[in-house]
Amino acid sequence: MSCNDCNKVGDPRYDELKLYIDSLRDKPHFESYLIAVLHRAQELFGYLSEETMNYVSCDMNIPTAQIWGVATFYHFFNLTKQGKHTVSVCMGTACYVKGAADVLETLKKELGVEIGETSDDGIFTLGEARCVGACGLAPVMMIDDEIYGDLTADKVISIIKKYREEAKGAA
Amino acid sequence: MKANEITIYINNKQYKVQKGQTVMQAADSLGYHIPRLCYHPKLSIEGACRVCIVEVEGAKSFVASCAAxxxxxxxxHTNTKAIRQARRDIVELILDNHPQDCHTCERDGNCELQRLxxxxxxxxxxxxxxxxxYEEDHSSKSVVRNPNKCILCGRCVRMCSQIQKVTNLGLAGRGFETVVMPxxxxxxxxxxCVNCGQCINICPTAAFLEQGHSEAVFDILSDDSVVxxxxxxxxxxxxxxxxFGLEAGTNCEGQIFASLRKLGFDYVFDTNFTADLTIMEEAAELVERITTGGVLPMITSCSPGWVKCLEQFHPDMVAHLSTCKSPMSMAGAIIKTYFAGKIGVDPKHIxxxxxMPCTAKKYEAARPEMNTDGNISTDYSLTTRELAWMIKSAGIDFVNIKPEEPDNPIGLSTGAGVIFGATGGVMEAAIRTAYYMITGKEMGEVKVEAVxxxxGIKEATLDINDMEIRVAVAHGLGNAAKLMSIVKxxxxxxxxxxxxxxxxxCIGGGGQPYPMTNSIPLDEKSLAKRASALYNSDxxxxxxxxHENPFIKTLYDEFLGEPLSEKSHRLLHTHYQRREPNGIIPKEIEPLSA
Incomplete structure (x- = not known):
């Protein structure tokens, strides 16, 4: 894509992003608002796609190599499309001792993804967490803000099934 | 005490120095060379490598002399036991995750890290x-990227963004996982990437290299079925x-021709001749554009890095590029037609x-627009570095070899052809011939000192037949960006x-020899010496x-007709295209701050 396409994207989220960028344009060191702009973009799109980064590059006149540097430096930025739910397996010491690795393996198999990836149905993104402060329930995983403890392989599968059915029911 | 003068002590010796310098600059001027790695005088201060630390009395830790x-x-104190130990540890930590395969590395013997x-x-x-x-990136026709050899000094990143204003390279990721990449x-x-190869020149290790063709050329040289x-x-x-350890600016023309014959080439030609030919066509094109209301300003197209830069960053300016091919591609076109006919060989067997001093020439050679009647014009493009290696590898005594002349009809050249290699040279050569084409007379003074x-940007106004001709010259893509914003x-x-x-x-091209131990990449003194070799030859x-070259006259008489003839257009001219590479295309590249 090139600059000439900037205004042709036809997605209202880009209009909103443009409004935000325009509101910063007169500030001193406009380019230093890149991180704020990328945050806004991630809020709007859920992640930073190449298309979005190209858009920001053209509109802010910052080379993509620099945007890519910022986007890959901060863990907060997602570079791939995120699922509806984020599943984080606690890999802290207590959970690890109690079998977090098996929980993770089960999830990888059940969802068909590696860490950081999103399942084909777009429902789950798999991640790792450090200690979530629920060591008494080890091993635990979080789905969004909900904690599930005392996990076994069967329990993990049934929890995932529940979310999957809910998501499909809603759709 | 003079104004702005202050007193400092280095290793307990008292000195008077100018205020406003860094510790490193002051030390340099006093004969203390503090070791350094990420520092480069032409680039911004990074302070990343910490190799240049010194001890400053009263400071709570060692100080990076490049920034203080x-x-x-x-x-x-530059050389105490503690500072030597700390510096040594820093360099060892850099070596720590380095491949340490010096004996199989292309930069063995001329690696800055090795020297350090x-x-x-x-x-x-x-x-x-x-x-x-990491995987090596061999996708480019010109530049190989090998992150395994990278020590993250960031010189290439700053070169690409600050001097060249291309900003293809950036530091991605963080910590141990940081990688220089597009x-x-x-x-x-x-x-x-415009293939200029300046990342290769500025890299202290072998994290960037040219896409090598020397082994392929060795194979060809032992193939008796081709010319x-x-x-x-x-x-x-x-x-x-x-x-070969000679002083910068030593003209080795004769040694090169002699070595190429010893390597096994059947015909050894000089691109200077086709530089003369380029001038015939380009000057004629300029005169035609000026007299018939064509697109102006006309911009030269000999530098393939610049051509790609314009195609992708200034696609609206494509019509301004001269349609002339570069001297290399003109050489290919003439070799595979006129010369093939002269020796009676099918161009497919040549x-x-x-x-070339250039890595982007490898990209140019592969551009289908450069083909001649369906044949590739330049089968292989070697850098100066690659040829030097081939000569060494073949055991040719380059320094002591008896100089030889190139072969005709693509050998004899004028002084106008040789100065192509320095910034302003094409302009000067074109002016000499355009003057003649417009006025029918020769210029009194051939030198055009203003260019x-x-x-960074040079300008001149010429009076030709009461016509005011205004010209400009830029070298380095950062200066080119500045000039383009003026033109727009x-x-x-x-x-x-x-x-x-x-x-x-071209004397500072991305394919030129790595700097010698006592100089740095892009050292202007070395560049000036290289330039003077060309001007002295002129x-x-x-x-x-x-237009005084007798073989150029013969080529037109026997084969091409006249500049811009139908045949010239078919063989010596081409077209360029708008490009939309995946990635940035900022609306305008900010001018360099003065």
């Missing part, structure tokens, strides 16, 4: 760290000597090799513009103007 300003009364390690006295290792395991981890081929032809670009002769030298604001200001992608022009030549 001198202060009155400062007591600096030796000067630190690292003869025994205390640490072993985790190594990097945006989106795309291959160099798909990126906005092996080579042509050598102007600036190669001014620089190759440095690879292999033409260009020896010589290393000023003032489209009437210039008639003719010369742009070379590399700082200094001065020494009885023929100063391209």
């Amino acid at each position: 300003p001198v202060v009155d009364g400062m007591r600096i 390690s030796a000067s630190m006295g690292i003869s025994k290792r205390f640490f072993e760290g985790e190594r990097k395991h 945006a989106f981890e795309q291959g160099m081929e798909d990126s906005v 092996k032809v080579v042509n050598v670009a102007p600036s190669v002769r001014a620089a190759i000597g440095e690879s 292999v033409n090799v260009g020896v 010589r030298g290393f000023e 604001k003032h489209p009437e200001r210039y008639h003719f513009i010369e742009i070379m992608a590399c700082p200094g022009g 001065d020494a030549n009885e023929l100063r103007r391209s």
Whole structure:
């Protein structure tokens, strides 16, 4: 894509992003608002796609190599499309001792993804967490803000099934 | 005490120095060379490597001398036991995750990291760290990226963004996983890389290298079924000597031709001849554009890095590019038609090799627009560095070899052809011939001093037949970007513009020899010496103007007809295209701050 396409994207989220960028344009060191702009973009799109980064590059006149540097430096930025739910397996010491690795393996198999990836149905993104402060329930995983403890392989599968059915029911 | 003068102490000796310098600059001027790695005088201060630390009395930790300003009364120590140990540890930590495969590395013997390690006295290792395991990027026709050899000094990133204003390279990721790469981890081929190769020149290790063709050329040289032809670009002769320990600016023309014959080439030609030919066509094109209301300013197209830069960053300016092919591609076109006819060989059985100061020439050679009647014009393009290696590898005594002349009809050249290698040279050569084409008379003074030298942008106004011709010259793509923004604001200001992608022009090309131990990449003193080799060759030549070259006259009489003839257009001219590489295309590239 090139600059000439900037205004042709036809997605209202880009209009909103443009409004935000325009509101910063007169500030001193406009380019230093890149991180704020990328945050806004991630809020709007859920992640930073190449298309979005190209858009920001053209509109802010910052080379993509620099945007890519910022986007890959901060863990907060997602570079791939995120699922509806984020599943984080606690890999802290207590959970690890109690079998977090098996929980993770089960999830990888059940969802068909590696860490950081999103399942084909777009429902789950798999991640790792450090200690979530629920060591008494080890091993635990979080789905969004909900904690599930005392996990076994069967329990993990049934929890995932529940979310999957809910998501499909809603759709 | 003079104003702005302060007193500092280095290693307990008192000195008076100018205020406003860094500790490193002051030390340099006093004969103390503090070791350094990420520092480069032409680039911003990074302070990343910490190799240049010194001890400053009263400071709570060691100070990076590249970034710290001198202060009155400062007591600096550059060589204490503690600082030597700390520096040594820093370099060893850099070596820690380095492949340490020096004996199979292309930069063995001319690697800055290797030299630094030796000067630190690292003869025994205390640490072993985790190594990097990244895939090498061989996608580009010109530049190979090998992150495993990278020590993250960031010089290439700053070169690419600050001097060249291409900003293809960035530091991605963080911590141990930081990698220098183009945006989106795309291959160099798909990126906005213009193939200039300055990342190779500035890299202290082998994290960037040219896409090598020397082994393929060795294979061709032992193939008796083909005719092996080579042509050598102007600036190669001014620089190759440095690879053999000769002083920068030693003209090694005769040694190159002799070595190429010894390597096994059947015909050894000089790209200077086709530089003369380029001038015939380009000057004629300029005169035609001026007299018939064509697109102006006309911009030179000999520098393939610049051509790609314009195609992708200034796609609206494509019509301004001269349609002339570069001297290398003109050489290919003439070799595979006129010369093939002369020796009665099917062009399919001729292999033409260009020896170029340039990595982007590899990309140019592969551009289908450069083909001649369906045949590739330049089969292989070697850099100066690659040829130097081939000569060494074949055991040819380059320094002591008896100089030889190139073969005709693509050998004899004028002084106008040889100066192509320095910034402003194409302009000067074109002016000499355009003057003649417009007035029918020769210029009184052939030298056009205003377009010589290393000023970023040079301008001149010429009076030709009461016509005011305004010209400009830029070298380095950062200066080119600046000039383009002037042209976009003032489209009437210039008639003719010369742009070379590399700082200094081809003499500073991305394929030129690595700097010698006592100098740094892009050192202007070395570039000036290389340039003077070309200007001296011009001065020494009885023929100063391209149109005086008798073999050029014969070529037109026997084959092409006249400049811009139908045949010239078919063989010597081409077209360029708008490009939309995946990645940035900022609306305008900000001018360099003055």
